[in-house]
Amino acid sequence: MSFKFIDLFAGIGGMRIAFEKAGGECVLTCEINEEALKTYKANFKPKGTHVYFNDILKLESKLVPNHDVLIAGFPCQPYSIAGLRKGLKDERGGDIFLAILRILKDKKPSSFLLENVKGMMNHEKGETFKFMIDSLSKCGYTVQYKVLNSMSHSNVPQNRERVFVVGFRDPIKAEKFEYPKETPLTKTIHDCLETQQVSPEFYYTDRYDCYKEISKAVKSKDTLYQWRRQYVRENKSKACPTLTANMGSGGHNVPHFL
Numbered sequence: 506m507s508f509k510f511i512d513l514f515a516g517i518g519g520m521r522i523a524f525e526k527a528g529g530e531c532v533l534t535c536e537i538n539e540e541a542l543k544t545y546k547a548n549f550k551p552k553g554t555h556v557y558f559n560d561i562l563k564l565e566s567k568l569v570p571n572h573d574v575l576i577a578g579f580p581c582q583p584y585s586i587a588g589l590r591k592g593l594k595d596e597r598g599g600d601i602f603l604a605i606l607r608i609l610k611d612k613k614p615s616s617f618l619l620e621n622v623k624g625m626m627n628h629e630k631g632e633t634f635k636f637m638i639d640s641l642s643k644c645g646y647t648v649q650y651k652v653l654n655s656m657s658h659s660n661v662p663q664n665r666e667r668v669f670v671v672g673f674r675d676p677i678k679a680e681k682f683e684y685p686k687e688t689p690l691t692k693t694i695h696d697c698l699e700t701q702q703v704s705p706e707f708y709y710t711d712r713y714d715c716y717k718e719i720s721k722a723v724k725s726k727d728t729l730y731q732w733r734r735q736y737v738r739e740n741k742s743k744a745c746p747t748l749t750a751n752m753g754s755g756g757h758n759v760p761h762f763l
């Protein structure tokens with residue numbers, strides 16, 4: 506199946522990999538972070554006509570090529586329902602979700618996939634999420650959503666729950682759509698790691714206090730460990746905790762293992 510898609514909030518292109526594997530051609534990439542874009546460009550060589558854009562808030566619909574699918578793993582910025590409602594009345598509203606909505610309204614792709622943290626569903630007692638689903642439906646889409654976890658739905662040993670919102674303009678296609686079913690987790694972190702020597706700059710040489718504690722505690726090959734500010738926590742689930750963008754800075758999310 507061949508189709509065209511646009512990759513919004515593209516990061517380093519995780520979602521693009523899946524859509525290219527399914528036969529899609531990426532016609533626009535939108536990503537504001539220059540470092541992420543550098544990695545993205547190293548990961549994907551340009552093919553055919555392709556547009557790069559940085560800030561979605563400045564992206565005018567007339568610059569967006571026609572496409573069949575819009576994909577957006579949009580940032581979990583603090584939303585304000587009041588701001589969203591106001592922004593909906595004022596089309597220039599500077600909100601990221603409204604920018605997605607504007608492209609959907611103007612370009613009318615046949616489907617979309619939005620991804621965000623599970624917690625987004627509870628923000629402001631569920632009001633924000635409800636607003637989003639209602640707005641997407643009013644845009645002409647049949648909308649469905651489901652929380653999936655990479656460790657139970659894709660055999661990736663990371664405990665990462667995300668809500669996936671899917672919309673189709675054609676209700677028959679929406680009815681045929683099925684979310685992936687659960688699949689057993691057979692891979693471990695050791696299946697995912699590179700085997701080559703890691704360069705010294707990736708070690709916490711400035712944090713000898715926690716490094717000493719971690720070296721003492723990390724004993725079993727089948728366990729993941731996390732530094733929790735004062736102590737090392739054992740995690741016997743065999744799945745890595747959610748990897749986050751600021752892993753290196755706080756330290757406590759970082760998994761350790763033998």
Ligand SMILES: C[S@@+](CC[C@H](N)C(=O)[O-])C[C@H]1O[C@@H](n2cnc3c(N)ncnc32)[C@H](O)[C@@H]1O
Pocket residue numbers: 513514515516517518519520521535536537538541559560561562577578579580581601
């Ligand atoms: C959760 S990450 C998406 C990761 C991506 N889906 C992937 O698979 O790698 C959100 C991305 O949105 C980008 N972003 C934030 N604000 C933006 C804006 N105004 N315009 C474009 N990109 C933006 C961030 O730099 C970040 O890379």
